[in-house]
Each structure stands twice: as C-alpha cells, then as structure tokens.
Amino acid sequence: MSADLTKLAKLLQELDDQMVACMKCGMCQAVCPVFSETMRESDVTRGKIALLERLAAEMINDAEGVQEALNRCLLCGSCGANCPSGVQISDIFIKARNIVNEYMGLSPVKKAILRGMVGNPKLFNMLLDFGSKFQNLMTAKASDAQGTRRAPLLEPFIGNRHFNPVATKSLHAKYGTIDTPAGKSGLRVLFFPGCVADKMYTNMGEACLKVFKHHGVGVWMPSTQACCGIPALSAGDKTAYDKMVKYNAEIFAEGEYDYIVAPCGSCISTIMKYWPKYGKEYPADVQAKIEKIAAKAMDINEFLVDVLGVKPEGDAPKGGKKVTFHDSCHLKKGLGVAEQPRDLIRLNKNYELVEMNEADRCCGCGGTFTLYHYDLSKQIGGRKRNNIVDTGAQIVSTGCPACMMQMNDMLSQNRDEVEVKHSIELYAETL
Structure with a gap:
C-alpha cells in the first residue's frame, strides 16, 4: 500500500460531506443504464453510496472489491440529473476512485498508459503517428458503412470489438x-x-x-x-x-x-x-x-x-436522407446543449431529422468503462443501436467522439448500413 494516511483521512472527510444530501430515495434506479441491465442494487447510485459510507472499513476488508464496484459506473451523470436533492454524484464517484487508488496504488498498466503515454503528449503523438503506419498488419476490415476494423489476433485482450483505425495522418501532424x-x-x-x-x-x-x-x-x-x-x-x-x-x-x-x-x-x-x-x-x-x-x-x-447566431429559418426540411441524433451524456446532461446540434443539422436541406426513442440515454461507452466491462457496455450499446435502427435513419449524428466510437462498434457488429457522423460534419457540408 502506498497510502498517505493524512491525505486519505482528508479525502474521506470531504467525501462524507458530499454524501450527506443523499436521501436514498432510489430515483437513480429509473435512469441508471447499468442497473437497467443488471438489476443489482450495488450497480445503482444508492447502492454505491451505501458502500462509500463505510468506505474506510470496506477498503481494509476488500479494497479490490470496492474498486470493482466503483468502476461499474459510466459516469454518465444520469443519476445526478435526476436527483431531487441535487447531489453531485459523478463528483462523489470520481473522488472515491481517487481515494481507492491512493490506498491501493495505481496498477502498473494504468500507470504506464495514463502517466507514461497519455500524460506525455510528445510521446503519445509519436507512438500513434508511428503505429498508424502498421495498424493494418494486425487488423482486418469489419464494415464499409462505419469504416471499422477488427483485430482477430487481439480478441483475447480487447474482445471482438469493431473500431475505427487511427488516422494515417493526425490533425496536428497535418496542420x-x-x-x-x-x-x-x-x-x-x-x-x-x-x-x-x-x-x-x-x-x-x-x-x-x-x-x-x-x-x-x-x-x-x-x-x-x-x-x-x-x-x-x-x-x-x-x-x-x-x-x-x-x-x-x-x-x-x-x-x-x-x-x-x-x-x-x-x-x-x-x-x-x-x-x-x-x-x-x-x-x-x-x-x-x-x-x-x-x-x-x-x-x-x-x-x-x-454566439454566431447560426440558426435555421422556416420549416425543417422533409424528404431528404434521414438522420437521427444521439444526445451524449456530457453534452446534454453536463452542459445543457441539446437543441443547438439539431439546429445545425436542420440547416442541411439534404437531410430530414427524425428523433429516436431515448435519444438522451447513455450509449454505454463511458470512456474506460467499455475497456473493463465490455460485455456490459455492449448490452447497453445494443439498446442504443436498436433505437437508432428503429428510426429508419441512414445516418446517426452526435456531438461526442467517444459516443461515435461506441455507436460505430454496435452498428458494425450488427451489419447495419448506418453511418455515424458528428453534427459539425453535417453542417459543414452546406458551406
């Protein structure tokens, strides 16, 4: 253990102060994407907060179990957006993960990736720029519609996910x-x-x-x-x-x-x-x-x-290629941005915007969540895929690159002929 006990005590006290407002009402159950798939109380916010209230003792008894329970969260913010007490739940879980890592120490793999690679921009850029030249040697084409590939030799490590390749020339390298x-x-x-x-x-x-x-x-x-x-x-x-x-x-x-x-x-x-x-x-x-x-x-x-006042005038276009929009969690629930990307899509007369069911429900990516809990991520993503396909749209748009990755994976695995585009791409076509 590499814990600084004074620092841990301070963090635990801050965590207690943040959790006081939780009434255990269970309103989070209705909106939690993970709970809707597993129906486990430990997977919903109320269950995790019950765990966190005795965090110090639980870490001593089973630190790895605590870490696993905390990691089974998308940090999508759905519970916080639906909380009648206004509890900042995502902040609580982020702080709790930090506490557990302070107590256990970061794994060598995470340390190498987060501190050694992502935290070192020059090395990160160099490795990906170099790796992009050889990625096709380890991968095979999965879908033309989404431009995805798969890596049969790496399935024991990354599962059967379909992913978009790294660009042959990154934006920073090109410009x-x-x-x-x-x-x-x-x-x-x-x-x-x-x-x-x-x-x-x-x-x-x-x-x-x-x-x-x-x-x-x-x-x-x-x-x-x-x-x-x-x-x-x-x-x-x-x-x-x-x-x-x-x-x-x-x-x-x-x-x-x-x-x-x-x-x-x-x-x-x-x-x-x-x-x-x-x-x-x-x-x-x-x-x-x-x-x-x-x-x-x-x-x-x-x-x-x-800011720039770019807005559609008149009625929304009809009869064009159908496009539906997925509200990413951080964009809508975190920033309150929902109508603006739809306005930009409506400016393209070649498209007809059709709304999907549960447009603002999490797609199941959750950043590192999909790396550690891919099967569960796929279950949640499958529901999003079904809602997309049910609209009959040929394109699904969103305002989040991580959501784009998740939807490309889900649509590609189901052989759906649906493209995934950012809202800015559809607007830029009109210029």
Whole structure:
C-alpha cells in the first residue's frame, strides 16, 4: 500500500460531506443504464453510496472489491440529473476512485498508459503517428458503412470489438500549429480538437476548421496541446490528471482568444467544470489561469448557434436522407446543449431529422468503462443501436467522439448500413 494516511483521512472527510444530501430515495434506479441491465442494487447510485459510507472499513476488508464496484459506473451523470436533492454524484464517484487508488496504488498498466503515454503528449503523438503506419498488419476490415476494423489476433485482450483505425495522418501532424487572426466575425478561438478528433476522426476536426474559416473566426490551435485529462480523472489517477491540466494551462495562458471551442462535450465539460473544481490545491497563479481559461470554454454547437447566431429559418426540411441524433451524456446532461446540434443539422436541406426513442440515454461507452466491462457496455450499446435502427435513419449524428466510437462498434457488429457522423460534419457540408 502506498497510502498517505493524512491525505486519505482528508479525502474521506470531504467525501462524507458530499454524501450527506443523499436521501436514498432510489430515483437513480429509473435512469441508471447499468442497473437497467443488471438489476443489482450495488450497480445503482444508492447502492454505491451505501458502500462509500463505510468506505474506510470496506477498503481494509476488500479494497479490490470496492474498486470493482466503483468502476461499474459510466459516469454518465444520469443519476445526478435526476436527483431531487441535487447531489453531485459523478463528483462523489470520481473522488472515491481517487481515494481507492491512493490506498491501493495505481496498477502498473494504468500507470504506464495514463502517466507514461497519455500524460506525455510528445510521446503519445509519436507512438500513434508511428503505429498508424502498421495498424493494418494486425487488423482486418469489419464494415464499409462505419469504416471499422477488427483485430482477430487481439480478441483475447480487447474482445471482438469493431473500431475505427487511427488516422494515417493526425490533425496536428497535418496542420501543425494554426494561428490565424479574427476575420469578419471579430472573434478568435482556441480550437481544442481533443484526442479522438486529432488522432482518429480527423474529418470531423477538419470540418470544424472549415466552419471557422467560413464564418471568419480566427483560430489558434497549438500543436503541443495535451489530453484534457478526463480519462485519468475518471480512472482515479489524480497525479496524471494534474500533470495534463497544468501542462495545458501553461500553453493556453499564452494566447489571446475569446473562446475555447471543442467538438467534444466531455473535453469542454472537463475544462469548464473539473479543471477549477479539482485544481483548488494548485498554486494561486495556476488557479488564476485555470479560472480564466474555464470561463471561455464552450461546445462548438453552442458557439455556432448561440454566439454566431447560426440558426435555421422556416420549416425543417422533409424528404431528404434521414438522420437521427444521439444526445451524449456530457453534452446534454453536463452542459445543457441539446437543441443547438439539431439546429445545425436542420440547416442541411439534404437531410430530414427524425428523433429516436431515448435519444438522451447513455450509449454505454463511458470512456474506460467499455475497456473493463465490455460485455456490459455492449448490452447497453445494443439498446442504443436498436433505437437508432428503429428510426429508419441512414445516418446517426452526435456531438461526442467517444459516443461515435461506441455507436460505430454496435452498428458494425450488427451489419447495419448506418453511418455515424458528428453534427459539425453535417453542417459543414452546406458551406
């Protein structure tokens, strides 16, 4: 054990203070995607909080069991959005994961990935840029509709998942640092593409750049920016998370811009909410930088509609190719952005927007959740897949790259001829 007992005691007290408002009413049961599949009380928020109330004793008795129970959560925020007491449940679970990792120590694999690779942007970029050239040697084509591949030789380690390949040339490798002045809009943004748009869905990243150029928005995109830190924070690795946040804060503080814009609700939610919340122990000058940065963070759909005033006029188009929209958890439940991406889709006269059942229900990805609980992730994702297919849509759109990965996997495995696109890609087609 590598625990600092004084630090652990402080964290446990903070956790107790946050849990006081939970009334054990069970309203979380109705909206928890994991509970709906397993029907286990330990998988719903109320059950986990009951565990956390005796966390110190439970860690001593069965630390690995506690860790497993906490990891069986998507951190989708559905329970918090439905909580009548307004308990910040995702924050509680993130803090609890951090406590367990402080007590047990981080596994060598997680430490290598989060601290050694993702937390080191130069090495991370180099490894993926190099690996992209050889990935086809280990993979086989899975689906043309979703552009997915599979890795039969790696199934014992990653399951039979279908995944999109790493881009042959990442966004940062193709463009380097972008630094353009404000145009007709009078605005300039720091463009934060996020890891997935930079390294996998580069078409989506380029669609964002196309949109900025069309509307006369100046762009600063530092090629050296790192991950926002949400994978490490969700995994309970505060050390790796702190490293990424401080690294980015130093870079972002150097530029002049009106907004930080990203095509990923998870990235923006992290910068806007988690950076200030979990940075209170940072030096005062770093905290000041983070507060200033967080105040400028905004999702790209929200930026276009609410700031630039890009909105459809007249009736929604009918008779085009059908597209349905999936509300990602962090975008709708975390940021309150739901109508803006739909407005952008309606601007494309070639598409007819049709709503799916349970549009805002979690797709089952949950970041690292799908890595550790893939079978359960597939069960939840299967429900999302069924709702998509039932609309008869040829395209499903969303505002989250992680959700895109999950839906590509589910649709590809079922041989569905449904494309997965970001809302910005559909809007960019009109320009």
